[in-house]
Amino acid sequence: MHDKSDAELVALVRAGDKSAFGVLVERYQVLALRVAVRMVTHEELARDLAQEALLEAYLSLRHLRADTRFKNWLYGIVLNVCRTYLRDQRVQFFSLEAMRGGMRFDGPLPVAVAPSPQEIVEAHDLHQRVGHAVAALPPAEREATLLFYYDQLSVREIAATLGISPNAVKVRLHKSRQHLRRRLLADDAEFRMERRRKMIRVSVADVVKQVRTAEDGESSTYYIIVLYDESGRRALPIWVGPWEGQAIAMGLREFSTPRPMTYNFMAALLDAAGVNVESVQIASLKDETFYATVKLRNGKNVAEVDARPSDAVALALRAGAPMHVDAEVMARAGLDVPQGASASRQGTQQILDELQAALKPWTRSSAHSQEQMQQTQRELVAQVFGR
Known part of the structure; x- marks a missing residue:
């Protein structure tokens, strides 16, 4: 059963095969947890919210319109469950404080081969400044940016996840790039001035x-x-x-x-x-x-x-x-x-x-006399070449 596609598994679940949904859970529970951790920053809480989202997906499977879109549909459910929790707790969604403690870019840092200690420090500083710049984006732009660059979803997949048109996704990404460019350029100038002051x-x-x-x-x-x-x-x-x-x-x-x-x-x-x-x-x-x-x-x-x-x-x-x-x-x-x-x-x-x-x-x-110099040279040749 593990070799079946998402659409085939969804069809089996609709037909009453609960074990098929268990396969879907195994396939996407890591994704659900990762999204929840990024949203609420605390792993234990994120685990509970991810389980809640998976349960809601099982109970609401009849509302899934396209069986091939299960992954994106589940992604949207996890986001909504986390949003609801944050709203109930009156915590600002993706606040800077939360991002500092929770947002992670798990890919390797862009450092050169065999970097010097100074290069490592600078790469780490850049890594943090980019994260803080993304955290400061308006919520709609930040959400689209993370889905596109962090989770590698296409524009159409983001549109389906957020329930908006592809053009709206493109507008949000365009605005976020403009905001990031201005923020990072300003931060870079301040960062360089700070380094010079130090x-x-x-x-x-x-x-x-x-x-x-x-x-x-x-x-x-x-x-x-x-x-x-x-x-x-x-x-x-x-x-x-x-x-x-x-x-x-x-x-x-x-x-x-x-x-x-x-x-x-x-x-x-x-x-x-x-x-x-x-x-x-x-x-x-x-x-x-x-x-x-x-x-x-x-x-x-x-x-x-x-x-x-x-x-x-x-x-x-x-x-x-x-x-x-x-x-x-x-x-x-x-x-x-x-x-x-x-x-x-x-x-x-x-x-x-x-x-x-x-x-x-x-x-x-x-x-030194010429004779002394010549004698020294002959002794040197004899020493080196054994004659």
Whole structure:
């Protein structure tokens, strides 16, 4: 019996076969529950209302005009049962409060493959804003919109469910699109302004090298960059690798090297390609790890690239790009700076002095005799090739 169509099952029920209606219940009870949950937001209450709607459908089956339309007819009964309950409880149908707790879009969020934490947050924010915009629609437009986009019903199916003409459905959908467009554009502008307000402009106060010796006598070297919010007098320390710490220190002062270093090369490469580094953001802090993004522009094309804070800061110094820290990140990990205190950049100078001392032997390489150079080359070939 389970392989029979809706129309065949309805005909059997009309002929007195109660088990045929049991098959229809198995087929559509999930749909009925889903509609009821969306309407009243509480699952237990929705389950009771869905059962009530199924019972009403059984008792009113004689009023079904087209046996092939059982699904849409049942959908309408569930809606009416829920509306009646909400009206009796004097609850506004599809109020914003109810939608916040009850409306769900169960499809996957539109995020890219392997999204960064920042992309996940933005996708979730967009998901919520669309839901709130739909909740704010007038009831008639909201109902048509949910049936069309959420339940994937056709215009004719919606018309049959709501008891209106297909043209009336099209008018409601057209108006809802206009309202959603205006609402989402306004929300997007407000959302972007809010995000900008949450970003704090910072500079690099210093880079500090620390050497710590463990009890067993083994020493470890750490490099720490300290970002500074001058207006709020807050400092944000971020631990980085030795190479990155040295590169940031070199970017803070005019430190020349015989050939371009990696970050100088990256900045020159982007400049040659016509790509401008617009800004760097320390956007989030998760599990004690900072996440950064670099905003790039090439004409009208804009892209945001996920990056380590150390790489992003080193590049920003070479490109002259502004640096920002998310206000929540600063609140969680930032430290207060005493009034009247200022950064001396002694740590940066110490790192550069050590680098300069390490480079001196290389600057004297021109003093080596030609014979010494040739001997070194022969030894190198023998070492590499075994001869």
